Amino acid sequence: MYAKLDDRKTCAFRDAREQETEIYESTQTNTYKSATANTLIKLKRRAPITDSTSPVIGTENTIRKRLEEAERSQSTTLTRSNLKKYIPTPAQLQEYGYVVDIPNTLGGSEPSAVGQMKDCSRCNQKYIVEDGDLLKDDCKFHDGKAITTKVDGRRSRIMSCCSTQMGSSGCCTGPHVFLEKDAESLNKRAGFIRTPLRSDSLDVVALDCEMSFTTSGMSLTRLTVVNSDAEVILDELIKPHSKIIDANTRFSGVTIKQIEESAVFDLVGIRSVLFEIGVGSDTIIVGHGLENDLNALRIVHSNILDTAILYPHPAGLPFRNSLRNLAADVLKKFIQDAAPSSGTVVATHSSLEDASTTLDFLFESCYYSPELLSSDKVALVKNLIVENDPSLDTLLETLPRFNHLNSITLSPTLATLIFEDPALDSTMALQKACPSLRQVTFAGDQVFKIVNQPSGIEFFKTKISDCNDVNLCSSCDCSPNRYQPKLMLRKRRTLRVAY
Template sequence: MVDTTSTSNTTTTKLFPIPVIPFAPVRQDERQHYLNLLYNQYFLCNSKFNLQYSINQLIKKSINNEFKIAKLNKIKSQYQHSIKKLMFNLKKFGTEDGLPIQLSQSNNNNDDNDNDDNIDNDDDYYNQLKNLCIPIQRLKRNNYITEIPLISNNYKFPILIDCNHCGNSFNLNEISNIVSCNFHPGKLITSTNENINNNKGKKIFGNDYINKIYNCCNELKGQSQGCKKLNHHVFKLNNSIDLHYLKPFINISNLRNSLNIINNSKIQLLRKQKIKAIGLDCEMCYTDKGFELMKLSLIDFKTEKKILDSIIHPDGDLIIDLNSHVSGVNNIPKNSLTFDEAIIKLAQLTDNDTIIIGHGLENDLNVLRLIYPNIIDTAILFSENQIDIKRKDPLKKLAWSFLSENIQGKEHDSLEDALIPIKIVKKHLDNINKIKIRNKM
């Protein structure tokens, strides 16, 4: 709703914010205040930079952009920061994105013509991307396997191992035996008593007392052995030598050589030109051979389009737990790709120069048993706590911080989890380039 009683004086133009459902980050009167300020800035910007927008266009821009900011930002401070940043860009640069007018208009035109196809025309962009790759020593500190493990002559593969679900020790040779494995599939979270539901009729004293509860069933820690039961124990190997003994690691270059993939063939030269970086994410399951690959998703960095999104049949004969509450995979079709077929596809699509992008990729590459030299891990690069390497921000938090996107409502979507790190990296590079352009002005 707009009432324009006068077009010569910006202060007499009345604007009304579009309602945000279910609620806005600030009160209606505060939104009205910022909307008036934003319109005034658009009005001044239009005159200062000779943009030649009509009054109606300025009104529409003000209302729509304030609404967009109010809808995307759920916290008052974020709303205020975003709208003040927009006004600053308008005042200094005459554009909403903070770029010079010519460059901003060029970007807008590219958006209409699918600019994804031209994103890598400038080699500098991929040089910047290459600079984000994590050094080998830092990868090692974050538990990445960067070289083929060496197995000594006196090495013995562990037979007695702890179950990764219930924690009880068992013999790997007896993994097919029927047992009672009780566990909680969810994570422990901190909560006060007043926030705990479904306490099974048990009386709990002291509303200020802090408890640990499982988010899968809201049970208190120690209240039961677990809300889920399996008939077999499961295991996950973490030692690189144990992993290599069970299924060998291989460098991507050596894998390509073993498959006789010719680097100078027309197909590979075209692939190398078009696919320079990919987003990767895996979903894993438990079998009698440990923690195995169950789904593989690949996204092209340039176009953000799907390259591969396939269920993978694990090597193990006995599939114990599909981790459906996290992975979203409820069954494995008989015609699914085998592990070897999936690895061959990866070898055909990537090489030693390909940049692999993802979040917490050490686990994904471990189940793939592949070693890549060029890794961009958003969990390492963008986590707030850079002192303790064990404390990494989840992808859900980074998606909200960088992109204002709320992901992973319940189950994980491996295709989404492969795409979001790409978007985060692009956002980061765009911010760097904007700063460079401003510094040159």
């Protein structure tokens, strides 16, 4: 096994002695022989080692601990393995408007809509798409959204841009523009392609696109891609193949002059670059409302993590949470809040900021480790897994840093220490250290729910066998009698306290 190493004799003698010590200390007289035989079988199955830094050098326990440590350190890094469980099904993607199959129409057969009758996406009037040098500002529209507010004590829908009643005449003027969303029409403008299969594809990337109105509809004008560490790996302006009608500068920050002077790639070229930097069919692409970005790129991709799907709107489709509201509510982070100064146009959207923000939503479940504690992602963790048995005092000291922690999974040692305290002092200390905590889980799939109480939040410990009658909790030991809660059995080995 060590035959190809320069110091093979030294390594072999050292590891053989340490392996023998491990077996001796972990077995008894009647199990020593079988443990030794099992270890020898495992050693024979190891592949030949050619590098002294190989992770499979050492005893069985050494390798096992090394793999566990690598798994814990990966919990603070976004990888394909720890994110694939969140990937939506093809049916979910279709429900959210994703193109999952290349359309049957001929790709690129009608690259421009010049001369065609279209409905303006701003004022809803019908018009004929023109390609002249002078575009008429005959479209009156609102560039804001309809919001609900109170006017004279009554609910009213007004426009966010000018505070006038919904349905009033537009406050802005500009050329008519149109937007196509169905896959067949998009494919006629520019053909869809699938992301290629690559053996060296990146695990995770986040991307965001900026689009402009052209005579082909909405066309890609900027692409920003960041890796799992939020480092920019691609940020380019793209020159559309059709005439630009409106660069959408107010939202994208991209001007027609910038595109004409700085754009190097067209749509085909930027897709080639995207694939060359490592984006393949196995790469997980992260973003918000990614169906719009992938449609602009004319890419069919199935490994998607869309924060609009991960955090659905309470009212369901067609309503969706905006990235700005999600960032403020979940991350306590304020984005897209740029305001134009006098005489300048400032983009309210930044493709780099948007792409980086979507990554922050993915730090949900992490292992408690020194790597996590030293990371700036600690405040984003929602589900904390504690397996390495830190002392209770150490855990209580570090918990306040987890600002958005919802649940914690404890090792058996810590669980016994905390939940066997009859005075509930440890549980109250855990609650005080992290007020946002709502669920505690430990070995045996036992779950303790935490609910609001009249005087704060408290933990209630019990086993299902201790409380056969869910209506007699005021006389049992499952909670302080002064609250007299009612236990409701939700599922096996899970208890919820309600009032």
